[in-house]
Amino acid sequence: MKKIITGIKQNIKLSNFNTFRTGGKARFFYEAKSEDSLVKVLKFAKENKLKFFIIGNGSNLLINDEDFPGLVIRMLIKGKKVESKREKNSVVSAFAGESFDNLILFVIKHNLSGIENLWNIPGTVGAAVVQNLGAYGVEVDDFVESVEGVDINNFKKFVFNRKDCDFAYRDNIFKRNKKLIITKVFFKLNNNFSPNLKYESLKRYFLDKKTPDIKEVIKAITEIRKAGLPDWRVIGSAGSFFKNPVITKEKCNELFADYPNMPKYEAKPGYVKIPIGFVLDKILGLKGYREGKVGTFEKQSLIIVNHGGATYSEIDSFAKKIEKIVFNKFKIKIEREVVEI
Ligand SMILES: Cc1cc2nc3c(=O)[nH]c(=O)nc-3n(C[C@H](O)[C@H](O)[C@H](O)COP(=O)(O)OP(=O)(O)OC[C@H]3O[C@@H](n4cnc5c(N)ncnc54)[C@H](O)[C@@H]3O)c2cc1C
Incomplete structure (x- = not known):
């Protein structure tokens, strides 16, 4: 290992740096406050063949509870x-x-x-x-x-x-x-x-x-x-958990023939983007659905919430369950919007 540069901390709990509040410890952790220091720490990671990950405010992350063996860089360059x-x-x-x-x-x-x-x-x-x-x-x-x-x-x-x-x-x-x-x-x-x-x-x-x-x-x-979203300072979440699926117009008409009120948005030619929030809330009735420490938010089911102390695995299993419910009913594979580490 090349000499650890000034400012690098070790064994830092990542659950304190993301709004979902999950995550094990980062072996190395650095808060980059200038472009020069960012380059320096990135070089340190490369020289030591360390995996690295950049985080901002951690509000779109789902971090694994296993310790991260590399370097996490928190972006704090301001101005x-x-x-x-x-x-x-x-x-x-x-x-x-x-x-x-x-x-x-x-x-x-x-x-x-x-x-x-x-x-x-x-x-x-x-x-x-x-x-x-x-x-x-x-x-x-x-x-x-x-x-x-x-x-x-x-x-x-x-x-x-x-x-x-x-x-x-x-x-x-x-x-x-x-x-x-x-x-x-x-x-x-x-x-x-x-x-x-x-x-x-x-x-x-x-x-x-x-x-x-x-x-x-x-x-x-x-x-x-305030009326429709959880306060990220109080309830753990990463905002919308899933992306809106983009499917062909034909498939949309066929799958959602029984739901004429469902909004649809033009995507690329021949395709429409369907609001997965509408599907989860209005068609599948998943608002406020809960299993243990994990659930969908009471006001909109597109947001998965950590009711306190949920682990990565618990959130991941819960999300897989929702993915399966959607697939079984509509044969659509929904993708996650949150970034997983
Ligand atoms: C309550 C709540 C409401 C939300 N509402 C919305 C909403 O209305 N619309 C919306 O789009 N999102 C929403 N989000 C999601 C989230 O806030 C956004 O995606 C936001 O842009 C993430 O910013 P962050 O700094 O927290 O990024 P992080 O979660 O820390 O990182 C997100 C990704 O960006 C990468 N990254 C971060 N900084 C850099 C960099 N400098 N260079 C390269 N890669 C980088 C990370 O590696 C990661 O892949 C919401 C989240 C919460 C908790």
């Missing part, structure tokens, strides 16, 4: 800046370890807009790109101008424009290539605010007020989320 102002939009940069909510507050403070519907999600800027964060009719990739980071094949800096990132629903180049570590993201934001109220619950909230200001939109999202 944000208005880079340039153009006629219709402006560019704001943020380092990967910034909280996404702090970025939104910064954007609002500078009279810019676009990403406000992504308010109140407990993640970091870097992971928002990896996960292609989405909520209330907005996906983060609509506002990404470019992404900077380190390619650990050669430790050189990369700069990808939006097109290079190859964004799709919950997918992009960073999901597929774990050797690309994001350090900074540039966002293209609107100079003039225009509320995006296409999403049903927001539309309903603003029935009597067609042109709310940005602060009213933030307030609405806070209230809507």
Whole structure:
């Protein structure tokens, strides 16, 4: 083993660093607060042939209870800046370890807009790109101008424009290539605010007020989320556990002929994305279904919750059960949105 660099901690409990609150100990654990220190610690991992994993706020992870024999790097590089102002939009940069909510507050403070519907999600800027964060009719990739980071094949800096990132629903180049570590993201934001109220619950909230200001939109999202989602500080979860399946239109019509009210969204030509939350809640009646310490959230079954002290294996078995119920009824294999370590 090469000399352990300053700041690396050992045998750190990972359950303290993710919102599901599972996970064994990491043999090595490092909080990266600068790009230089990040490169240094990544080199340490490579030289010692250690497996490594980057975490942000740990809000989309399901971590195994067995100890992780490698290095976990917590991304804590922070900072944000208005880079340039153009006629219709402006560019704001943020380092990967910034909280996404702090970025939104910064954007609002500078009279810019676009990403406000992504308010109140407990993640970091870097992971928002990896996960292609989405909520209330907005996906983060609509506002990404470019992404900077380190390619650990050669430790050189990369700069990808939006097109290079190859964004799709919950997918992009960073999901597929774990050797690309994001350090900074540039966002293209609107100079003039225009509320995006296409999403049903927001539309309903603003029935009597067609042109709310940005602060009213933030307030609405806070209230809507509070009414339908668990507070991640109190109840263990990782948000939506499963991805919405994308299936052919024919298969959809055939499988869901008895459910004409089921919403469907256009995906690629010939395909539709079906809201798995609707299937679990309204068709299978799984809201609040519980087995021991694990269950679906009482207000929406797409969220699996840790009622306290559940292990990785218990959550994994529970999720497998849901996957089986869906498969047996509809012959659809649902995929997990959470990242498993
Ligand atoms: C209560 C609750 C509500 C939620 N609501 C939503 C929602 O409305 N919409 C939504 O899309 N998600 C939602 N989520 C899920 C989650 O918050 C998002 O996916 C968020 O982007 C994860 O950010 P994080 O910093 O916690 O990432 P982590 O969970 O720590 O990591 C996620 C993935 O990103 C990778 N990663 C992290 N940082 C970097 C980096 N700098 N470079 C390369 N890879 C990196 C990790 O390796 C991992 O694969 C919710 C979660 C909870 C608990």
